[in-house]
Amino acid sequence: MGDHELNPERAKKTEERSRRNFIAIITAVVFGVTAAAMGLFNLIFMRPRVTYGSPAKVRVGRPDSYSPGSQLELPENRIVVRRQGDKFAAISTVCTHLGCTVNASDIGFACPCHGSVYDVRGDVMGGPAPKSLSWFRVSLAPNGELEVDKNQVVDPDTYLEVKV
Amino acid sequence: MKIRLALLVSCCALAIVVVAVIFRSTxxxxxxxxxxxxxxxxxxxxxxxxxxxxxxxxxxIRQDILSGFGEEKRIDRCRTCHMAVDDPNFVTGKEPLRTHPEIPEHNFNEYGCTICHDGDGRGLTTFYAHGDDEFWNEPLLESPYIESSCARCHPEPYLPETPHLSKGRALFEKYNCNGCHAIRNLSRGKLGPDLTNVGARWKIEYLEESIRDPRANSVLSVMPYFNMPEEDKTALVVFLKSRRGRTLVEDPITLRTKSNAFKKANPVEVPLTIAEGRKLVKDNNCVACHKLGDADGKLAPDLTHLGNFRNEEYIAAHLADPRAHTTGSNMPNFWFSPSAMRAIGLYLEEQEGLKVPVTPKEQYTALCVRCHGPNGDGNGLIADNLLPKPRDFTNQLFFNWLEDSRAHDAIKNGVPGTAMPPFGRVLTEEQINGLFAYVRGQYVGGPRPEREPRTLPEKNSTVFSAESVERGRATFQQRCFGCHGRRGDGKGPNAPDLLPRPRDLTSNPFMSQVADSRLWESITYGVPGTGMPPWDSLSEEQKGDLINFVRDASKTGPAAVDGGKQQ
Structure with a gap:
């Protein structure tokens, strides 16, 4: 600061230089933020919002359309919806071996392709299957129907309790 | 300094734009x-x-991915906005959040929305999803037009749930649209455009306009104005909108079977009275094309005094098959019952009382103008719809060569196989001669060349036999097909360029009254003023074979030929 008083010419120059720097910094920040936003949103846009595969969330009807203790196969969605008392669960019917659709059988599930056998819980009892069948999250949609989200695998024996 | 400031400003501008774009897209x-x-x-x-x-x-984004509607995958994203369609709590809600009325056996997962409602299922804004884009052919359908969608899967003619569609289908027959328009498995008209796929091609407004004013979209249209009540037009548009090619439940093989079994639904028998005939003529809108009294469709011949020229039998036969007497007629077949044809015949037979004017000029105006035209050039009001086209009197070459006797015959007895009626029934011999003299003086003119004497064989000297016909066919395919066509029906590749058009040699009514000598003469010397050249390079036997071939083609074999006399 003392310099400025001594040499007004120089003080003016220094002042100009610091203003110049200030503008440069602001510019860099604005540009950086803009570039970051553009980059981020480009990344977001790269990921498709919807795909034409079979939908992950499927609505499978009202709870009262299932009778207690029953089990309904939905081959087009490749799930089984099971009701026990007032509790609901959805189990995948995609064989963990090579992806065939397994059939519900007396003891649980049986794969027609290579003979894998699962029990009612979906655990492997025999055959080439490496792991047990997945259970999916079941929730209640706002319109009162059950909704199965095939993207969310839950632990076996996870049921949704609904007052029917 | 200035440059840095400018950089800052432009950076800020860029930031604003980016933020705006990001904001808008989210x-x-x-x-x-x-x-x-x-x-x-x-x-x-x-x-x-x-x-x-x-x-x-x-x-x-919620979407229904549907299969089985003629596309591998049909994507409906309508329920992204219309979230409440399957939620019973929103019955009183406001669009787009409102419960859809329940339609049994049609759930959203399987059927989606656009299969009934139209619009663009992939759209995610109201503008595109509702098909408001000018170039989207299927904008959202409103009531009652949405009924048309039911027919995309339900081929039954009458569904109780779709009153407008059923009514439109009945009206399609009532207004005799089926007479001119073809719809696969429904009608076989040949005059107007095929409507099998009309609903997929055009929007509601276009269909409505085409019925209200047929010239609005196609200046050259010959479709009559029906002036139908508004509710009839709406029902008809619903029906037309429902025509979108084959329905989604029918496969090509069943359609083929149905098409073979196609018959016009039960023709109704009626009492044989003149009153019934009048009613039929009125109900079937004959005046949409024909002239009858004051009403004039301006497309087809005048029926006002038909009884003067034709009897009930002729009219009934003409209704049974419009091509029976007039081979080139483009009148639709109306599939009347035999008694209905006879009743119409009885009524039209009553339409007599033609008063022939005195002077030939007035006679020409009264009798000839509708076809031959006010200028005598064969371009009368209805000439375009007649085949063969009416003669052009200004064709000097032809008319100065034509023998008076043949012209006289044509006026007196008409020309079978064409629309020319027998004027001998209302004109006296002198009037016929006077009329032709008037036409010759007024329109033909020019000097008449001397007719050199020609020696013509009375009868075809080549014996009619299957071999002769085959030889004739071979020659015909080499020399004649270019104009007369392979079958001899006058529709060869050169025919559209020729006026008068090449003769339809398969026309039985016409060929029956043409003597062998005239055929021989036309082949040997050609016909002046027409496209027919002299074929003097052909041998006598070849000409004989050709004559036998056209006799065979027109089913006027030796037994039927009668020395050029009228039948």
Missing amino acids: DEEWRKYQQEYYDLAMGSASTEAARDAIAASGLE
């Missing part, structure tokens, strides 16, 4: 509606579990 219409739906659902949720489920739902 602030989509459907997010608003989904949020609104969840808010309302949360308010009406009764249980804790339901509230939890709603709270856990995120905003996302």
